[in-house]
Amino acid sequence: MMQMTTIRNRLAGAMLAMSIGMLGACSTPVQERYFVLSPDDVSGPSGNGKTAVMGIGPITIPSHLDRSQIVTRSSDNRLVINQFDRWAEPLDENIQRVLIENLDRRLHPQRIETFPWNSRDGVVWQIVVDIGGFERQPDGSVQISARWKIVNFDSGETVVSERFSDSMMPRDTTTEGTVAAMSDLLVRLSDSIARSYQ
Template sequence: MISKRLFIALAAVLLLAGCVGSPSQPTRFYMLSAGGAEQDGPPLSAGKAVLLGPVTLPGYLDRPQLVTHTSDNKLALSELDQWAEPLHDNLKRVLIDNLSAALETEQVYAYPASLRPGPDVIQITLDIAEVRFSPTGDVSLKARWSLFNSLDGKPRLRDGKIYQSQNGGGHEDNAAALSNLVLELAGDLATAARTVALASS
């Protein structure tokens, strides 16, 4: 009986030592990055300003873990692969940087901002309906937007688009691919802002 107890005790100690001694994998953190947006049109009209927001994202993205769509009805969360900050905040800031570069102006602000409503303030509301990472490396972003004159709140332009990329890589490649899709989105928003600015001049 004593030898059996001793064996069990030794086994428990060895098991505990193995658990304590095994190194845990570090968490990897990712961010979106702004790109060098090309000016596909003229700068924003002098005296005009852009107010970006509200910007909305699906609830399933309101978490630190990167989310992969393993099927149309199933999501997988990666505990070891996380966003360095809330995706909403990161995406919004990158969009503002890209918009400023595309429109060649610093007059791009995040909603809410202390801008006095007026005919020279173009507000862009943006609904990110879906961000999808697939196990095969496909990345897509589905967005809808509306542009308003902030003085009267009447919509001047509405549009939407699905942006797609294929990288075949891992989470870091997915973050880079999504950054490129956000850059494409910023280019389309810049074109829309120019259209509304010219119409209200």
């Protein structure tokens, strides 16, 4: 009888130790990681003189991307929201900042203003971008679809209006690889706008 009691006590002690260990593991916080899109460092020819003042914006994105978490697709109709991989700033602001840097290096405007601005800022050409999709797809590729236009700010006339769609395979399956591919797609979008602007 004494031996059975000893065995039960040992089993109970072992289970208690395992429970405490599991609780300790569960209480370890998962570290959030923060990401930003980045411009490239390519500079276009400066030409004979700087172009007029440009205004970039508004930049609009779908509501499902307008969140701090990075969103990917697991199917055409299902989104995956990563709770621990997040944007370090609002995605539309990050896209705007990257486009400003990329276009500044390609077009060398006299000045670039960010939306919203006022009449005293002297904006001549306004570049408006509406992002329709911008996420990693079920096959692992990253896709972007967008509409953009160049508007004469004084008259309100749209002088160029284009659709842009492109995709690329990231270097790996990590979030870092996905964000790097998204940055590269913004480079291609910037190139498309710059070609039409010149």
